[in-house]
Amino acid sequence: MQTTFQRRRWLGLATVALAANAAPTWAQAQSFPNKSITLIVPFPAGGSTDRHMRLLAELAGKQLGQPVIVDNKPGAGGTLGPGTMARTAKPDGYTISQYPMSMLRMAHMQKTAWHPLTDFSYIIGVSGYTFGFTVRGDSPYKSFNDYIAAARKSPGAVDYGSTGAGTSPHLLMEELAENAKVKFNHVPFKGNADLQQALLGGHVSAQSDATGWDKYVDGGQMRLLLTFGEKRTQRWPEVPTAKELGYGVVSTSPYGIVGPKGMDPAVAQRLHDAFKKAMDDPRHAELMSQLNQDAWYRSGADYAQWAKEAFAKDKLLIERLGLMAK
Known part of the structure; x- marks a missing residue:
């Protein structure tokens, strides 16, 4: 009887201790957020990613009842911002980041x-x-095949700019x-806005990039020679794809939002729900149409699983292109 009583007593104390330890976490999740949230955008202001993230931040902030403030941290092919967050930010939900696909590639190309996969909460x-x-x-290049012909005539002399080494615009051109x-002669830039100005200023002869160039193409300052989707775009249906020209490259480079590793699942879910409602807002659909992008919704768990598979797949591509870290 004494042994049974002592066992029950210790079980009761253990239950109280567990509840006490869980209470702060539950309370934090219930009160989150009680101040502004920082959303790191790892590219300069003015590009397509920045335009997209700023609208999402505004719409999600309304759902959360606190402002979501965009902090542009360009550099290292889009990996500087998320990488810095992973090392320095608390996993409390108040610092999150846009997560470009270059994050899944840079670790193969150099020491980080x-x-x-393991230092982020998806x-x-x-x-x-x-x-x-x-x-x-x-430009004298009226078609993409004109550009290819010039590159064949002068190997390594014909240049193009991208948003940085290891980014999708760089790797798809190398492929x-x-x-x-x-x-080709690859010239890396910090982000879309810098790249656009370099092309318009004649500092590079071409660029590989996402649709930050849309207004310049529509305005006649730039000529769109090629797109990299599975099929031609609705907005520029006269422009061929790399696939149909026989170059065998298709890329959309999905992205999402992450936090530092160790986030409270309830806080991560609160952020997920706010950004999901932001994605469903008609203003978001309108911007997606302007950027000629499609929604790519994934839950946190599905996003993490996709990242794991993409990380393994891209290792094979980077090995094939001879870009693996020595």
Whole structure:
């Protein structure tokens, strides 16, 4: 009887201790958020990613009852912002980041202070890009095959800019170059806005990028020679895809929102729900149409599983292109 009584007493104390430890976490989730949230955008202001994230931040902030403030942290092909967050931010939900696909590639290409799968809490998958290849409106390249012909004539001399080494706009062009058996001169930039100005200023002859160039193409300052989707776009149906021209490259580079590892699941779910409602807002659908992007919704769990599979798949691509870290 004494042994049974002592066992019950210790079980009761253990239950109280567990409840006490769980209480702060539950209380934190219930009160979240009680101040503004920072959303890191790892590209400069003014590009397509920035335009998208700023609207989502505004709409999600209304759902959360607190402002979501965009903090542009460009650099390292879109990995500087999320990488810094992983090392320095508390996993309390008040610092989150847009997560470009370059995060899943950079760790294969060089040594990083973070791991793209284990150092992040995946919150929600959001969208993917429409990538295109553009030149200035007065460029001598009237078609993408004109550009390829020039590259064949002068190997390594014909240049193009991208949003950074290891980003999708860079890797899809390197894959295309391998398939076409040509060599380009790659010029990396910090982000869309810098790249657009470099092309318009004549500092590079072409660019591979997402649809930050849309207004310049529509305005005649740039000419769109190629897109990289599975099929032609509705907005520019006269422009061929890399696939139909026989170059064998299709890319949309999905992205989403993450936090540091160790986030309270209830806080992550609160953020997920707010951003999901933001995605469902008609204003978001209107911007998606302007950017010629499709929604790519994934729950946190599905997004994490997709990232795991993409990380393994991209390792094979980077090995094939000879870009693996030594």
